[in-house]
Amino acid sequence: MNRIEEIMKIEGFKTLTPIQKAVLERKNPKRDLIGISTTGSGKSHAFFMPIFQMIDPELDQVQAVISVPTRELAWQLYERSRKIANHFHIRTALITGGTEKKEGGLVPQIVIGTPGRMKDQFLEDKTLRLDTAKIMVIDEADMTMEFGFLEDVDAILSHMKDDVTVMVFSATIPDLLQPFLKKYLTNPEIIRIGSDDDFAADIRHVLIPQKHKTAAQRVEDILSVIQPYVCLIFTNTNQEAAKLAKDLRDDGYDLIELHGDLEARERTKAIRTIQSQKKSYIVASDIASRGIDLEGITHVISVGFPKELAFYKHRAGRTGRAGRDGMAIAIYTGKDDKAIASLKKQGIAFEEMDIKNGEFVPVKDRALRPKKPNDELNEKIAKIVHKSKKKVKPNYKKKRAEEADRMRRRAKRQMIQNEIRLQKKERAKAKQRAKRDAGE
Numbered sequence: 001m002n003r004i005e006e007i008m009k010i011e012g013f014k015t016l017t018p019i020q021k022a023v024l025e026r027k028n029p030k031r032d033l034i035g036i037s038t039t040g041s042g043k044s045h046a047f048f049m050p051i052f053q054m055i056d057p058e059l060d061q062v063q064a065v066i067s068v069p070t071r072e073l074a075w076q077l078y079e080r081s082r083k084i085a086n087h088f089h090i091r092t093a094l095i096t097g098g099t100e101k102k103e104g105g106l107v108p109q110i111v112i113g114t115p116g117r118m119k120d121q122f123l124e125d126k127t128l129r130l131d132t133a134k135i136m137v138i139d140e141a142d143m144t145m146e147f148g149f150l151e152d153v154d155a156i157l158s159h160m161k162d163d164v165t166v167m168v169f170s171a172t173i174p175d176l177l178q179p180f181l182k183k184y185l186t187n188p189e190i191i192r193i194g195s196d197d198d199f200a201a202d203i204r205h206v207l208i209p210q211k212h213k214t215a216a217q218r219v220e221d222i223l224s225v226i227q228p229y230v231c232l233i234f235t236n237t238n239q240e241a242a243k244l245a246k247d248l249r250d251d252g253y254d255l256i257e258l259h260g261d262l263e264a265r266e267r268t269k270a271i272r273t274i275q276s277q278k279k280s281y282i283v284a285s286d287i288a289s290r291g292i293d294l295e296g297i298t299h300v301i302s303v304g305f306p307k308e309l310a311f312y313k314h315r316a317g318r319t320g321r322a323g324r325d326g327m328a329i330a331i332y333t334g335k336d337d338k339a340i341a342s343l344k345k346q347g348i349a350f351e352e353m354d355i356k357n358g359e360f361v362p363v364k365d366r367a368l369r370p371k372k373p374n375d376e377l378n379e380k381i382a383k384i385v386h387k388s389k390k391k392v393k394p395n396y397k398k399k400r401a402e403e404a405d406r407m408r409r410r411a412k413r414q415m416i417q418n419e420i421r422l423q424k425k426e427r428a429k430a431k432q433r434a435k436r437d438a439g440e
Contacts, residue, residue, distance in 0.1 A: 003053045007045075007084055017042035019193045024049060032188040034181065035169040041193060043169050047137045048081060054134065055109050057089045061132040066112045067153055069144045070260070071096040077139070078112045085110065095121060095128070097426045115144065115152035116423050120431075122156060131160050141170035143286075145177050146308070157184050172310040203316055203326045206360070207340065207350045210331050215240070215303045216247035218331050221355045223253070223281075226327065228299040233283045234315050235259075235303045244303065245283040255281035260422075286311050302330040305339035312343065 004024065008016075016024065019037040023046045026033070037043050051064045068074045078094040085092045091106055095113030111118065111130065121128040136157060144150055157166070166185050173181075181188070210218050219233060235241040238261040245257035258270045286306060297319045305312055312330070319326030330350075332340060344350060353360045 003088070004049055006087065007049055007052060010084055010087055011045070013045075017046075019043055019191065020046045020049065022191045022193065023047070026189060028189075029054075030163075030165050032165060032185040033167045034173065034185065034188050034190045035167065035193075036173060036191065037169070037171065037193040043139070044077060044080060047139070047167055047169060048084065051110065051135055051137070052084055052088060052090065055088070055090050057109070059109070060107045062108060062111050062128070062130055063133055064110045064135040064137070065118070065130050065133045065156070066110070066137040066139060067115050067118065067144070067156070068112070068139045069114065069147055069149050071114055072258070073140060074113050081110065081112065093128075097423065097430060114423075115149045115156065116427055117430075119152045119155050120427055123159060125431075125434075130156060133160065133164060135165045135167060136160060137167045137169065139169050141168045141177060142172045142174055142308075142310075143170075145174065145180070150177075150180055154180065154183075171314055172308075174308075203319060203328050205316065205348050205350045206327060206329045207352045208329055208331050209354065210333050214247070215244055215331065216251070219244065219248065219301060219303065220251060220253075222301060222329055222331075225355055225359055226299050226329075228280055229296040231281050231299040231301060232297055232315070232318055233281065233301045233303065234306075235283070235285060236306050238285050240303065241283050241285045248281070248283065253281055255283055257283050259283075259285040286315070298326060300326070300328045302328070305330065305332065305336045305343075309339055309342055309346075312339070 007013075019035060019041050023033070023035060029050055035043065035046060037046075047066070051066075055063050066077060068077060074094060074096045078092060081092055084090075090110060091108045092110045092112060093108030095111055095118050097114065097117050111128070111133075118128070118130065122130045138144060138153060144153060157164075166188075168181065168185065168188075170177075208218065208222060213221070215235075223231070233244070235244055238259040241257065241259040242261055245255060248255055256270050256273050257266075262270065300315050300319045302312060302315055306315075316326075316328035319328060330336075330340075340350065352363045354363050355361070
């Protein structure tokens with residue numbers, strides 16, 4: 001029995017998913033790879049299996065590095081790999097802010113971690129050599145880029161050997177990721193897996209207007225109608241997730257809260273509770289929930305549409321797996337018109353519904369009427385666009401539109417910078433604690 005067959009036996013796999021099969025059947029396993037596949041398609045084992053196949057248990061050095069954008073994903077991959085690693089007597093290490101796990105204090109042969117913390121140990125603290133690795137996996141590459149962590153991955157790869165095999169896995173490959181791929185991947189093989197009959201989702205997409213109600217009130221309206229086994233409720237920001245979770249708890253809902261503003265211990269506890277499947281409601285942000293793989297997700301609720309519309313598809317794709325029925329419900333306001341129109345063009349057949357007397361009722365098929373923007377950024381932009389009607393200079397409208405566009409870009413940059421700043425603070429605190437402990 002070869003290692004792949006042993007892994008399948010350990011994990012209880014009867015067949016390989018399309019992405020796993022495609023990766024394992026590559027003619028040249030040392031060639032760089034871009035693997036594009038949706039959430040829940042088995043991407044993790046698509047790189048785990050070739051990695052465990054090439055690791056030499058007798059060689060005391062790092063042989064494979066797996067980079068993921070969040071501590072939760074790193075922890076999940078680490079936990080998922082331990083049974084296989086123990087079977088083959090291979091040492092793994094989890095390298096993230098707030099959590100360090102090295103087996104037996106020996107040199108690990110597989111390192112799983114977040115880019116910033118791995119870079120610190122590799123290039124600054126010099127406590128972990130990653131340049132001996134034969135394989136570097138960048139998982140969830142789109143999220144890594146979206147949240148500003150490509151710089152850390154760049155720093156790590158620039159100090160690795162030229163012949164390291166780079167494997168990039170992602171649900172999407174945004175245009176802004178292309179320069180990085182061209183820099184570090186040589187003639188990469190591209191594997192793109194779409195829907196497969198054996199793994200296709202049968203998902204019903206439903207639109208519900210928010211109207212005059214709060215997000216929590218509208219979510220509660222929906223929860224009163226559906227009977228979910230597990231329901232994932234998505235918001236677009238950490239702050240929105242925290243507020244929605246609080247409002248729902250105040251109204252008596254027992255739920256799990258998962259987003260980037262939680263402390264490391266809280267997030268770890270949330271992940272473990274999710275995996276135990278003890279609660280039916282999970283309020284989460286996109287990046288914190290990436291990688292969560294649950295069998296029983298029957299409903300997904302989106303409070304608004306994400307800026308990257310591909311994320312909506314990832315959200316919806318958490319339900320209706322392996323041929324089961326699923327329902328993806330989106331709460332919308334007028335500002336979501338363009339997003340909805342774009343998704344319709346991409347082939348998503350939305351049903352426009354409302355909730356009356358405790359049940360879904362269809363509404364007439366009509367163009368969605370835009371509402372007045374109520375968020376702070378849109379209010380500022382509205383003030384710019386609709387400034388006084390006094391006599392103005394030529395190109396006035398063009399300049400105002402450019403100013404509004406600059407404001408949007410600044411707001412997005414600020415969001416990413418805040419995420420990076422938070423992780424840098426945590427890393428700085430970890431260094432201070434390490435120095436303090438060393439001086440004792």
